[in-house]
Amino acid sequence: MKILHTLPREDGFRMPAEFERHRGCFLIWPERADSWANGGYAARRAFTNVIKAIARSEKVIVLASFAQYENARVSLPPEVKVVEMSTDDAWARDITPTFVKNDKGELRGIDWGFNAWGGLYDGLYFPWDRDNKAAKKMCDLLDVDCYDQQSFILEGGSIHSDGEGTVMVTESCLLSGGRNPQMTKEEITRHLCDTLGAEKVLWLPYGIYLDETNEHVDNVCAFTAPGEVVLAWTDNESDPQYPMSKADLDYLQSVTDAKGRKLKVHLLPLPSPITVDEEDCDALDPMDGEPTRVPGDRLAASYVNFYISNGAVVMPAFGDPNDNKAAAILAGLFPTREIIQIPARDILIGGGNIHCITGQIPE
Amino acid sequence: MKILHTLPREDGFRMPAEFERHRGCFLIWPERADSWANGGYAARRAFTNVIKAIARSEKVIVLASFAQYENARVSLPPEVKVVEMSTDDAWARDITPTFVKNDKGELRGIDWGFNAWGGLYDGLYFPWDRDNKAAKKMCDLLDVDCYDQQSFILEGGSIHSDGEGTVMVTESCLLSGGRNPQMTKEEITRHLCDTLGAEKVLWLPYGIYLDETNEHVDNVCAFTAPGEVVLAWTDNESDPQYPMSKADLDYLQSVTDAKGRKLKVHLLPLPSPITVDEEDCDALDPMDGEPTRVPGDRLAASYVNFYISNGAVVMPAFGDPNDNKAAAILAGLFPTREIIQIPARDILIGGGNIHCITGQIPE
Numbered sequence: 180m181k182i183l184h185t186l187p188r189e190d191g192f193r194m195p196a197e198f199e200r201h202r203g204c205f206l207i208w209p210e211r212a213d214s215w216a217n218g219g220y221a222a223r224r225a226f227t228n229v230i231k232a233i234a235r236s237e238k239v240i241v242l243a244s245f246a247q248y249e250n251a252r253v254s255l256p257p258e259v260k261v262v263e264m265s266t267d268d269a270w271a272r273d274i275t276p277t278f279v280k281n282d283k284g285e286l287r288g289i290d291w292g293f294n295a296w297g298g299l300y301d302g303l304y305f306p307w308d309r310d311n312k313a314a315k316k317m318c319d320l321l322d323v324d325c326y327d328q329q330s331f332i333l334e335g336g337s338i339h340s341d342g343e344g345t346v347m348v349t350e351s352c353l354l355s356g357g358r359n360p361q362m363t364k365e366e367i368t369r370h371l372c373d374t375l376g377a378e379k380v381l382w383l384p385y386g387i388y389l390d391e392t393n394e395h396v397d398n399v400c401a402f403t404a405p406g407e408v409v410l411a412w413t414d415n416e417s418d419p420q421y422p423m424s425k426a427d428l429d430y431l432q433s434v435t436d437a438k439g440r441k442l443k444v445h446l447l448p449l450p451s452p453i454t455v456d457e458e459d460c461d462a463l464d465p466m467d468g469e470p471t472r473v474p475g476d477r478l479a480a481s482y483v484n485f486y487i488s489n490g491a492v493v494m495p496a497f498g499d500p501n502d503n504k505a506a507a508i509l510a511g512l513f514p515t516r517e518i519i520q521i522p523a524r525d526i527l528i529g530g531g532n533i534h535c536i537t538g539q540i541p542e
Numbered sequence: 543m544k545i546l547h548t549l550p551r552e553d554g555f556r557m558p559a560e561f562e563r564h565r566g567c568f569l570i571w572p573e574r575a576d577s578w579a580n581g582g583y584a585a586r587r588a589f590t591n592v593i594k595a596i597a598r599s600e601k602v603i604v605l606a607s608f609a610q611y612e613n614a615r616v617s618l619p620p621e622v623k624v625v626e627m628s629t630d631d632a633w634a635r636d637i638t639p640t641f642v643k644n645d646k647g648e649l650r651g652i653d654w655g656f657n658a659w660g661g662l663y664d665g666l667y668f669p670w671d672r673d674n675k676a677a678k679k680m681c682d683l684l685d686v687d688c689y690d691q692q693s694f695i696l697e698g699g700s701i702h703s704d705g706e707g708t709v710m711v712t713e714s715c716l717l718s719g720g721r722n723p724q725m726t727k728e729e730i731t732r733h734l735c736d737t738l739g740a741e742k743v744l745w746l747p748y749g750i751y752l753d754e755t756n757e758h759v760d761n762v763c764a765f766t767a768p769g770e771v772v773l774a775w776t777d778n779e780s781d782p783q784y785p786m787s788k789a790d791l792d793y794l795q796s797v798t799d800a801k802g803r804k805l806k807v808h809l810l811p812l813p814s815p816i817t818v819d820e821e822d823c824d825a826l827d828p829m830d831g832e833p834t835r836v837p838g839d840r841l842a843a844s845y846v847n848f849y850i851s852n853g854a855v856v857m858p859a860f861g862d863p864n865d866n867k868a869a870a871i872l873a874g875l876f877p878t879r880e881i882i883q884i885p886a887r888d889i890l891i892g893g894g895n896i897h898c899i900t901g902q903i904p905e
Contacts, residue, residue, distance in 0.1 A: 181620040245628040245672065248679065257544040261682055264626050265608040309608065316611065319624055320683075 181324040186373045192279035193376030195541040196342030197487045203238035205538040208251040209269035214529045216462035221525040232519045236490025267310040273334035275538025276314040288318035289326045291333040297357025332358045336395040341402045344378040344437030349386045351394040379437035385423035390479035397534045403512040411481045412446035450499035453480045484532030495523030544687040549736045555642035556739030558904045559705030560850045566601035568901040571614040572632035577892045579825035584888040595882045599853025630673040636697035638901025639677040651681035652689045654696040660720025695721045699758040704765045707741040707800030712749045714757040742800035748786035753842035760897045766875040774844045775809035813862035816843045847895030858886030
């Protein structure tokens, strides 16, 4: 693996959309007892369901700590590859390299700086050095060269690409004081274009209410095709989410993408608010560094947090009447893919969902 | 990766010879301060030379601990792959799965039990669980299925195969009380044939004097072609090695291989005895578990401990007049391969040599 110090765009590389064809997908085996209830037991069950669903149509590589390798190996089917790697938690989306491709089909990875969603400013755990070192190792595993972008703080969940020159982010995350506060919005825009091989960045104002990542775009809005997005939505005007989603909708309806297209916006209903109860909180081991949940805390549940595999859309289910409504909308938008709903409360409790725990490797 | 509970021979798999074509080679980045002088600094330099020599003609995968990944990555050329993996030391030969192939060219690995060369009976360190878990992970890395042979204790350095049905071992190692004392010599012979797909096991009586592995075969004798071996040799009849090598020579001249051939035995001179001095001993951190060296200890130096890569024979040099003699003999026996001599005292001090730190992956 070569470490590269040039910029992907000047080398002719661009970030594909998630709905383009994959070589495979990374996930990380959950273990951390302050993130995951009951020492991770229920989360490992839920992750296993996600892994099996994705493995039906693409290669899955699961990273596990030394302590958990055997558990992962016996829990997962043989077609899944398990690799020992040290990480700080299980959010593959945010620590997987962002893969970029050129016209010859060559693949490279981008190794961003990772500081646990805000570092000492408002990050979610300390230390985060194992997470921060993972992207380079993932490139090495795949024998792809790696762009060093350690000086720019970015998580995979905070960017979406349509594969045709348009990148989508949220202001609340990318302009947060815990990311790259020394850079202006214009400088960040230019840097995203240089690294992701894009021509235009769409800046949604907000993400999901109380999303601990400073409102990652991947929980609120996703490309389903070039020129088309789904947006997390509620009709309840008294919900604090309403003005946030409304501001995003207004923004999306006011802009064009890099190709000059108006965006088709599909509203994806949110589930009713999901909160943690005393039992949930009691099942977490408090540890230094990670904020402790208290009963009544609302979780950032959203159906937008789905993963597009080669053969399926793997989406969260919350036991909510809107589960089937959301699935029907996605079925309409992804007519060639199976819709697989995975009960996801045990993932949500950790602070994210199915998109957050996956990281696709383009073909 | 599938875990298999059948026997390789009944599945049509056999262990290729080292001189057959390789897909690549595993090494482990040295780190342990009771094995390697000055915290491993000099050993890492020597290993790097070995790695670069092998990487000239085949893919090298280097396993490094979390702590040493960056050091390995910047020290090694980009064509070498570095993978994080926990191990207890750096003897890849002894913990790499033994790879077996069938006639269709399919590859599988054998995961032997590993107990640090004798376990609590006369092993060299405790614990050894990280080493013992590595073979399975190495199979997973390569996407090859893995035979579970954890109940049989064996190290890769204690067996050699000619690829045509003959396996060579030493009695001093395989019949040692720290390996499989519950099995008779006949039972071990049968089990080696069943697992390595062989028809005959040649039992040399001895290895190299004071070899801490209970005298692994790979330090004293190696196949250079079917029906041909090199044997470590001294003409000095007062050297304690003399009767050991003489007994091996007598044995080799008295037997035939699986194909019924008499063996051609080439004598490879040993270097003059190499001992550790006070400076060597002072440079080791004493730690629980590993026997401490004392000044004057003789090391088990032998030119037989070479590695056959696709394009070269990578062999140790000791700064001894016999360095060139041994190289000339090997050059004659491997006319299509380059002979690369690597100064190896900094590897030898750890208790083994170039063959011990490598593990080939057949093509």
